[in-house]
Amino acid sequence: xxxxxxxxxxxxxxxxxxxxxxxxxxxxxxxxxxxxxxxxx
Numbered sequence: 001x002x003x004x005x006x007x008x009x010x011x012x013x014x015x016x017x018x019x020x021x022x023x024x025x026x027x028x029x030x031x032x033x034x035x036x037x038x039x040x041x
Contacts, residue, residue: 005030009037 003026004017020026035041 003020003023004015005026006013006015007030008014016026016030018026018029020029
């Protein structure tokens with residue numbers, strides 16, 4: 001099972017396909033990625 005998500009970040013469209021169960025887990029992964037980018041990790 002996997003989830004696909006299209007996101008727009010800094011004017012570019014990214015398609016992410018992660019093997020996660022459910023949209024909530026995909027949402028968690030995208031928030032974690034955004035926090036890493038915002039804090040420079």
